Amino acid sequence: MATYSPAVNTAPHFSKDLRNFALKAMVSLFALLVLFLYLLPMGNMALSAVRSQDQLSQTQDSSIFPVSPTNFNYQGQDYPVFRVPLESGLKELALIKKGREKSSFIDPAKPSAEPLEWTGNWRTLEAVQSIVPRWQNFADAWTLAKFPRMFRNTLVIAVLGMIGTLLSCICVGYAFARFPIPGKNILFIILIGTIILPRQVTLIPTYAFFATIGWTGTWLPLIVPHFFANAYNVFLLRQYFMTLPRELDEAAMIDGAGPFRILISVILPQSWPVIVSVAVFHFVFAWNDFFGPLLYLLSAPDLQPISVGIQIFNFQYGPQPELVQATSLMAMALPLIIFLFAQRFFMRGIVVTGVEK
Amino acid sequence: MASPSVSLSTPVVQPQIRRRTVQQTQRLWGWVFLSPWIAGFLVFTLFPMAASLYFSFTNFQIGQEIKWVGLTNWQKLFTDPVTLSSLGVTLRFGLLALPVSILFPLLIASMLNSKFVVGKPALRVLFYMPYIIPSISGIFVWQSFLNGQTGWFNRLLRLIGITNPPNWLFDPTYINTALVLIGLWGVGNAMLTMMASMQGVPTELYEAARVDGAGPFTLFRRITLPMISPVIFYNLVLTVIGLMQYFDVPFVLSNTTRSNPATNFINLHLYRTAFQFQDMGFGAALAWFIFIIGLAFTLAMFATARRWVYYASGDN
Secondary structure: OOOHHHHHHHHHHHHHHHHHHHHHHHHHHHHHHHHHHHHHHHHHHHHHHOOOOHHHHOOOOOOOOOEEEEEEEOEEEEEEEEEEEEHHHEEEEEEEOOOOEEEEEEEOOOOOOOOEEEEEOOHHHOOOOOEOOOOOHHHHHHOOOOOOHHHHHHHHHHHHHHHHHHHHHHHHHHHHHOOOOOOOHHHHHHHHHHHHOHHHHHHHHHHHHHHOOOOOOOOHHHHHHHHHOHHHHHHHHHHHHHHHHHHHHHHHHHHHOOOHHHHHHHHHHOOHHHHHHHHHHHHHHHOOHHHHHHHHHOOHHHHHHHHEEEEEEEEOOOOHHHHHHHHHHHHHHHHHHHHHHHHHHHHHHHHHHHHHH | OOHHHHHHHHHHHHHHHHHHHHHHHHHHHHHHHHHHHHHHHHHHHHHHHHHHHHHOOOOOOHHHHHOEOOHHHHHHHHHHHHHHHHHHHHHHHHHHHHHHHHHHHHHHHHHHHHHOOOOOHHHHHHHHHHHOOOHHHHHHHHHHHOOOOOOHHHHHHOOOOOOOOOOOOOOOOOOHHHHHHHHHOOOOHHHHHHHHHHHHOOHHHHHHHHHHOOOOHHHHHHHHHHHHHHHHHHHHHHHHHHHOOOOOHHHHHHHOOOOOHHOOOOHHHHHHHHHHHHHHHHHHHHHHHHHHHHHHHHHHHHHHHHHHHHOOOOOO
16 A cells, blocks of 8 residues: 555646646747737738748748849859659759750759750749848848948937936936925826827927027937936936935035035945836837938938938838838838847836826 | 923924924925926926816917907817717727626736736746837738738738738728737736736635635636726726827827728827817817827726725725
C-alpha cells in the first residue's frame, strides 16, 4: 500500500498541471494571434517598402513578397529561368533560344554543356521567382523627400520644446508639491481641467496672435508655448515630487539652501525617472505632431518637420507606394527606438497620469 | 518670578515672527515657481478662449477690420448644411468608435493580465508600440493595408472565404469601419491604464468571491469591472474629447485637397472654414460649438458616473 499512495497522489496533480499547461498554451497562443493581427499592417508596410517599380503588386493574386523572375547570366547575357518538366522530373533551366514548338535550355549548374532541347511551348512553363528586395528605395526616399532637412527641423522643434517643457513643468510641479500657495487646490483643479479642454477653442485667436507678431512660418509657435507648462507633465512631476521625503528639503533649508538650491540639489537628483518620462513624452509628442506644423509651417517647406514633410511628399509621390511606405518606416524609426529604450519610464508615466487621478 | 517670564517671552515671540516671514517668503517663492503656468494659462488658454467667444460674434479675418455681426454665426451653425452634416458624421462615427475604444483595450488588458499568458512584459511593449508610431506614418501604413486589391487585409479576408471584400477607404458604407480599424492603433494608453488598474485590485476580493463559488465571468463582471471603472471613465472622457478633435486620419486619407462629405468631421470642417476659407468669425463660433458639445457630453458622463463609477476611497 505504501508504494501505491504516491501514484494515487500524483494523478490529480498531474491532470491539474496538464490542465494549467493547456490553458497557458491556449491563452498565450490566442494572445499571439491577436498580436499578429494587430501588427500585421507593419508587415504589409515592410514588404511594400522594399519593392521595385515592376514588382508592385497590381492584382490581388500577385505575391506579397518583392519577387522578380530569376535570370541566369551566362557570357554577359541574361536568360530567364523556368521550371521545365523533363523525364527525370522538374528541373530549373535557363531559356537560351525561344521557339514556338521547341526551345533550347541550358542547365545553370553546368552551362558549358550541350543545350537541352525541349518540345512544347515555352510560354506554358512556370518562371522561377526569387525574392529581390530593393533597399535602394530607402536611399531614394531619403534624398527625394529631403530627409536630412526634415530630421534637423523635427529635432530642433522637439528638443527646444522639450527643454521648455522640462524647465516650466518642473518649476510648476515643484510649486504645487511643496509651497503653501493660497487657493492651491482650486488652481490645481483648473490645471487638470485644461486636459479636457479641446484645442480648437483657443486655436483661432492663438493663430491670429502668432500671425500678427509675425511668427507664422517660423518654429516659434511650436516651441514657445511649451515654456509655459502643461497639465499632464505638471501632474506627473507633482505626483512624483510629493512622494519624496520632506526631511531632506528641511535639512537643506537648515543648512541655508534657498528654494532654487533645494530644487536643483535635493529634488532633481532624486527625480530622474520622472524627468526621463516627461522628456520622452514631449519628444514623442513633438515628433508625431501633425496639426501644429500643418497650421504654422504649410507655407515654409524648408522648415517643415517630418510629419508634414512626408505628408506633402507622399501626396506628390502617391503613385509610388514603395516610396510612401519607405518614408513612413523611416519616420517612425526614431520614436520607436527611443520608446523601446525608455519604455519603463514611458509606460510608468502613462499609468501615473491615467490611474492616479 | 518676573525675570523668568521676561526671559521666556523673548524666545517665544522671536520664532513666531521668523516663522511668519518664512511662511511669507515660501508663499512668494510658490508664486514664482507657479508663474510659468499662470502666465501660460492667461495668455494661451483664458484670453484666447474669451477672444474666441468674442470673435464668434464678429466677421473676424486676419488683417481686416472686425465688424460685430451679432448672432449671425451662431444661427448659421444650425442652418448651414455642411456644418450639420459634419456634426452628423462625427456623432455617427462616435457611436461606432466609442464602444470599440473601450472594449478593445479592455480585452487586451484582461488578456495580458491573465495568469495563463506567458511573456507578459514583451507582449505589453508590443501591444503598446503602435501608439508611439507617428499618426502620419500609421495612416500611410493602414492605407496600404486596407487597399481594396493588394492590401493584406482583403487578402486575409479572401483567404478565409470572403470572396468580394469591400474597398474600405473608398466605399462610404465601410469608411467608418475602416477608420475604427485605423483607430485600433491608438488604444495604447487605455490598454496600459486599464491593465495597471487591474493589477491594483486587491487579490483578497477575488479569493473571497472564489470561496463563495464565483466563476471567472462573475469575477470579471462583479469585481474587476467595478474596481477599474474610474479608469474606464477617464478613458471614456478622453475618447469623447479626442473624437471632437479628430483630424489627422480623415484629413490625410480623403480631405487634403477638397472636402469629402463622408469623412468631413467637425474639426476638419473647422480647419477648412477658419484656415482655408479664412472665415475666422464663423470658425470661432464652430470652435465654441465643438467645445460646448464636448462639455455637454463630459458633464452628462460625470452625471451618470455616480451610478457606475466606483471610487474605493470615498474621498477621491
